[in-house]
Amino acid sequence: MTRDTTHTPPSRRRSRASLVPCPVFAVVVAGLLLLAPMAAIAGPPIEFDQVSNMFEPVSIPAQKIHELAELVLAICAGIFLVVGVLLTYVILRFRARPGDRETEPPQIYGSNNLEAAWTIVPVIIVVVLFLATARTINEVEMREPVAGSLEVTVVGHRWWWEFQYPEYGIVTANELHIPVSDPERRRPTFLWLESQDVVHSFWVPRLAGKTDVIPNRRNSLWIDTAVPGLYLGQCAEYCGTQHAHMLLRVYVHSTEDFERWVKEQQAPDVVDPSVAAGRELFQSTACINCHTLDGTVADGTYGPTLSHLMSRETIGAGAAFNTPENLRDWVRNPAAFKPGVRMPDMKLTSEEVDQLVAYLVTLK
Numbered sequence: 001m002t003r004d005t006t007h008t009p010p011s012r013r014r015s016r017a018s019l020v021p022c023p024v025f026a027v028v029v030a031g032l033l034l035l036a037p038m039a040a041i042a043g044p045p046i047e048f049d050q051v052s053n054m055f056e057p058v059s060i061p062a063q064k065i066h067e068l069a070e071l072v073l074a075i076c077a078g079i080f081l082v083v084g085v086l087l088t089y090v091i092l093r094f095r096a097r098p099g100d101r102e103t104e105p106p107q108i109y110g111s112n113n114l115e116a117a118w119t120i121v122p123v124i125i126v127v128v129l130f131l132a133t134a135r136t137i138n139e140v141e142m143r144e145p146v147a148g149s150l151e152v153t154v155v156g157h158r159w160w161w162e163f164q165y166p167e168y169g170i171v172t173a174n175e176l177h178i179p180v181s182d183p184e185r186r187r188p189t190f191l192w193l194e195s196q197d198v199v200h201s202f203w204v205p206r207l208a209g210k211t212d213v214i215p216n217r218r219n220s221l222w223i224d225t226a227v228p229g230l231y232l233g234q235c236a237e238y239c240g241t242q243h244a245h246m247l248l249r250v251y252v253h254s255t256e257d258f259e260r261w262v263k264e265q266q267a268p269d270v271v272d273p274s275v276a277a278g279r280e281l282f283q284s285t286a287c288i289n290c291h292t293l294d295g296t297v298a299d300g301t302y303g304p305t306l307s308h309l310m311s312r313e314t315i316g317a318g319a320a321f322n323t324p325e326n327l328r329d330w331v332r333n334p335a336a337f338k339p340g341v342r343m344p345d346m347k348l349t350s351e352e353v354d355q356l357v358a359y360l361v362t363l364k
């Protein structure tokens with residue numbers, strides 16, 4: 001029996017040209033080209049970054065998730081570097097050179113040491129990642145509120161958020177107000193997440209991880225931050241046409257400011273006699289079937305409550321700032337701000353819209 005000791009199929013000849021534009025080089029070059037503009041735009045953060053940058057957590061659960069993400073990123077970056085350096089070395093060191101024999105080099109099969117190494121090392125990496133992740137999940141999960149928590153029920157609707165504060169008898173929309181929780185007075189916020197219709201997802205990156213908001217189910221989430229400020233978030237599960245305009249604003253207040261906000265929300269809306277016509281009009285249109293407004297006949301729950309409407313900075317779940325002009329445009333034609341929105345154009349005359357808006361802007 002004869003054996004081919006060179007393992008060289010006689011018919012195969014390598015073309016020099018196929019070795020030089022190696023796909024690996026193409027990938028490395030493409031990667032560098034992609035990284036270059038990223039380095040160029042990594043200047044001072046814009047305002048949006050400051051309020052929603054997930055790399056700057058300010059709340060305990062967000063901080064824990066951030067630490068895990070950094071560990072995973074570091075391990076993956078290490079793997080990328082080792083593989084990249086070895087690959088580059090092999091490509092340069094063993095590339096084809098003039099005068100090389102044009103035959104396939106000797107093929108080597110089986111190395112117990114190598115195979116053991118590339119099995120054991122990845123297993124260790126996976127185990128480390130698994131344990132670190134399990135620990136973080138355990139730290140971040142809180143199934144029941146701890147004593148002294150502020151409990152808020154969050155209800156996802158297409159396409160806005162309802163916030164109920166059972167402890168204070170307050171219901172508001174789209175803008176969540178919570179107190180700071182500092183070492184002297186620890187007061188985490190515990191959110192019960194419910195959905196009125198489809199699956200949404202509550203996500204305010206600097207405060208906590210993303211949690212799904214599912215119909216017929218109660219999920220939960222907690223926030224514990226000592227840093228007052230405004231934090232932006234977003235529904236993070238596609239829920240229909242206006243998913244992108246299902247924004248979240250979370251205001252973290254000092255204890256005194258939070259108490260003041262609670263008092264303002266608990267106070268009845270003022271009844272201003274100068275806008276009686278608008279109030280009358282509001283109560284005689286279909287507005288009352290979808291919106292609630294304390295002190296009037298309006299008790300609808302399909303749309304956001306209008307009580308203390310002007311205490312909010314935005315309308316339409318963050319679609320526009322809450323100015324009298326925007327409010328007017330919104331009432332005239334909500335779909336101009338949010339195509340597909342479930343609030344219809346009420347076909348009011350220009351004069352009626354003026355009366356209605358004049359009334360709405362008194363709801364401080």
Ligand code: CUA
Nearest residue numbers: 200235237239
């Ligand atoms: Cu709600 Cu996406």
